[in-house]
């Protein structure tokens with residue numbers, strides 16, 4: 108049997124991590140897991156159920172009532188996230204969630220809950236997972252770690268286009284403020300802040316096409332796989 112590796116893709120908000128992770132997983136025949144979707148789904152649950160997430164006891168009780176699963180959708184050809192049996196893949200992309208998710212993701216019990224599930228999902232390798240702490244905390248022994256960056260202006264523009272297609276009332280300032288706020292909270296929180304793992308390889312995609320960044324990632328994965336063969 109061909110050896111399989113674990114691939115982690117971390118980096119700043121909206122720098123194309125999930126696009127690359129999805130494509131790379133497809134090429135390699137690996138499972139793709141969007142770890143940010145888990146924090147977004149938890150945030151959605153907290154908002155819908157009016158959970159006061161500054162109250163530790165309330166958070167612990169709420170987490171006991173949350174079940175998260177990923178199922179592959181043949182039509183969209185991607186794995187989609189389910190919160191207590193409901194497909195929430197699309198609602199969690201809303202700016203309302205983006206405005207709160209970094210605060211929720213900074214809570215210790217929320218992180219332990221999500222990280223335990225992420226580690227279980229990656230138990231058999233053959234996985235590409237993207238997030239903020241995947242190479243540092245979730246899979247510190249991953250064979251291939253990629254850290255993605257891109258200029259802020261380019262990231263704002265990309266995210267604005269994505270959100271504007273769904274909501275034409277959105278402004279570029281709102282998107283910029285949200286992105287900068289999330290970058291700040293994600294990289295300054297106490298537990299598992301966003302940082303590049305020492306052994307991660309950086310890809311700055313400010314001036315790269317999707318094909319170019321995918322080619323780079325495939326080359327990196329092939330090199331690692333060759334060494335294991």
Ligand code: DC
Pocket residue numbers: 120121142143144146147208209212213237238239240241289293
């Ligand atoms: O990748 P994303 O934008 O969907 O992630 C949403 C938020 O979740 C992000 O602002 C930070 C948090 N997150 C995290 O703390 N750790 C991860 N592994 C993934 C996401």
